[in-house]
Structures are given as C-alpha cells and as structure tokens.
Amino acid sequence: MSEQITKVNSWVLGLTGGIGCGKTAVSNMFEELGITIVDADIIAREVVLPNSKGLKAITAHFGEDILLPDGALNRAELRAKIFTNNNDKEWLNALLHPLIRIKILNDLNNATSPYVVLVAPLLFENNLDKYCDHTLLIDVPTSVQIARTVKRDNTSSEQVKSIIASQMSRADKQQKADDILNNDRSLNLVHIELVDLHKKYLQYALHNKTNSH
Missing domain, CATH: 3.40.50.300 (P-loop containing nucleotide triphosphate hydrolases)
Structure with a gap:
C-alpha cells in the first residue's frame, strides 16, 4: 500500500x-x-476495530478464532500467535504499519492547534x-x-x-x-x-x- x-x-x-x-x-x-494530541497507540487500536480493513485482513489470515465473541480482536490470542511465528509477525507488521502511518499523517494534517x-x-x-x-x-x-x-x-x-x-x-x-x-x-x-x-x-x-x- x-x-x-x-x-x-x-x-x-x-x-x-x-x-x-x-x-x-x-x-x-x-x-x-x-x-492537539495524536497518539500512535490509540491509532494502532483504531485500525483494528470491528469492520475495519485491518481487522478484516487479520481475520482472513488467521481465521475467525482470532475474534472475541463480540467481534473485536482477541489481542491475547494474536500476541500468542505472532510470538511463536516470525512470518506471521512480519505479515502483521506489513499490514498494520502502513495503515497506522496513513492515519497518523491524516490526523497530524487535520490538527488545528498552533x-x-x-x-x-x-x-x-x-x-x-x-x-x-x-x-x-x-x-x-x-x-x-x-x-x-x-x-x-x-x-x-x-x-x-x-x-x-x-x-x-x-x-x-x-x-x-x-x-x-x-x-x-x-x-x-x-x-x-x-x-x-x-x-x-x-x-x-x-x-x-x-x-x-
């Protein structure tokens, strides 16, 4: 991307x-x-919210097991998967880093404070x-x-x-x-x-x- x-x-x-x-x-x-504060940690959570492009890609890659009953990302499960598998970790970083960066840049550009x-x-x-x-x-x-x-x-x-x-x-x-x-x-x-x-x-x-x- x-x-x-x-x-x-x-x-x-x-x-x-x-x-x-x-x-x-x-x-x-x-x-x-x-x-105005733009927080990278908050953005990292926003790009994997239910119905987001990020979460859809993660679900397609890891399967429905990666979701909690309410449809949110099961972070503990995801951490466990990438902790033991370097390829999955690299795949996830390649997916999320560009999404996070684009959102950060958009938010920085939309800031109205001095x-x-x-x-x-x-x-x-x-x-x-x-x-x-x-x-x-x-x-x-x-x-x-x-x-x-x-x-x-x-x-x-x-x-x-x-x-x-x-x-x-x-x-x-x-x-x-x-x-x-x-x-x-x-x-x-x-x-x-x-x-x-x-x-x-x-x-x-x-x-x-x-x-x-």
Missing part, C-alpha cells in the same frame, strides 16, 4: 519515552494548553520522528519505570524489564531527543518546565509558518 501523504503541514512535536515514564500525564498537560504533538512510545524505533520538527523525551530512571509499571499494570518486574530491553536504550533516546523532560519529580515542577517548553514550541511553530509562506 502506498502512503499518499508524506508531508505534514503542521509543526509537529514528537513526544516519546519508555514504558512507565509518564507520557500520558505529560500529553494531558499539552492538551490542557490547547494543543502545533501538534505526536505521542509514540516507539517514535525513534519506528522512524516516526521523520514526520516531526522537534522531539521531546519524557525521561525517568529505569528503576522508576519498573516500579511505576509494576504498580500500574499489576505485572511482574521481569516482564517490565523484558519490555524495556526490547525498546531503544535510555541513553540512545537521550542522544536522539532534541529536548528531555525529567518526570522523576512532582508533577507541579514538571508542569512549570512544560509551560516554558510550550512557549518555545509556539515560537518555533510561528517561525516555521512565517518562513513557509
């Missing part, structure tokens, strides 16, 4: 960070400031940063990521460690990001710094708009 859109009209801030670093809390702050935030845990890993003008990493120590995720998802620290190990390392993300926001402190302090960043991004977006006309 070809990607129709490759250019985004808005000034885009890519927001990323590993599991448990508090991306949602920070993206909510941007939303409160009137900035700039738009693209939230993606795998921003750098999936090359989504190529659609961004600037990137912001929400950063906490690995020990904090583990503690927060274990508490939030009621999961084992081993499981969280394996998720962290499968993502780009914290040091590599720090190297790649244009800005880093430390989220290992009170939300009040995080908010104060975020408002300063927001003012800077408004300037960047305005400058970008002026230069593109």
Whole structure:
C-alpha cells in the first residue's frame, strides 16, 4: 500500500519515552494548553476495530478464532500467535504499519492547534520522528519505570524489564531527543518546565509558518 501523504503541514512535536515514564500525564498537560494530541497507540487500536480493513485482513489470515465473541480482536490470542511465528509477525507488521502511518499523517494534517504533538512510545524505533520538527523525551530512571509499571499494570518486574530491553536504550533516546523532560519529580515542577517548553514550541511553530509562506 502506498502512503499518499508524506508531508505534514503542521509543526509537529514528537513526544516519546519508555514504558512507565509518564507520557500520558505529560500529553494531558499539552492538551490542557490547547494543543492537539495524536497518539500512535490509540491509532494502532483504531485500525483494528470491528469492520475495519485491518481487522478484516487479520481475520482472513488467521481465521475467525482470532475474534472475541463480540467481534473485536482477541489481542491475547494474536500476541500468542505472532510470538511463536516470525512470518506471521512480519505479515502483521506489513499490514498494520502502513495503515497506522496513513492515519497518523491524516490526523497530524487535520490538527488545528498552533502545533501538534505526536505521542509514540516507539517514535525513534519506528522512524516516526521523520514526520516531526522537534522531539521531546519524557525521561525517568529505569528503576522508576519498573516500579511505576509494576504498580500500574499489576505485572511482574521481569516482564517490565523484558519490555524495556526490547525498546531503544535510555541513553540512545537521550542522544536522539532534541529536548528531555525529567518526570522523576512532582508533577507541579514538571508542569512549570512544560509551560516554558510550550512557549518555545509556539515560537518555533510561528517561525516555521512565517518562513513557509
């Protein structure tokens, strides 16, 4: 499938960070400031909703067993299937990545706020940063990521460690990001710094708009 859109009209801030670093809390702050949020995780769920092209293709490939009684995708079943079969995993990625990308680009282009935030845990890993003008990493120590995720998802620290190990390392993300926001402190302090960043991004977006006309 070809990607129709490759250019985004808005000034885009890519927001990323590993599991448990508090991306949602920070993206909510941007939303409160009137900035449109495009969330890659939400879009990844939307492209496999009942009656979607994505879910129809998945059902044709894996059979009706991949559905829950209400017709929704059985994610646990799908994870189990692709976990043991690399070909199926590659097939699924080849199906979903273009669908997700097209929806992301459409949503970025439809944003009406002064700039738009693209939230993606795998921003750098999936090359989504190529659609961004600037990137912001929400950063906490690995020990904090583990503690927060274990508490939030009621999961084992081993499981969280394996998720962290499968993502780009914290040091590599720090190297790649244009800005880093430390989220290992009170939300009040995080908010104060975020408002300063927001003012800077408004300037960047305005400058970008002026230069593109």
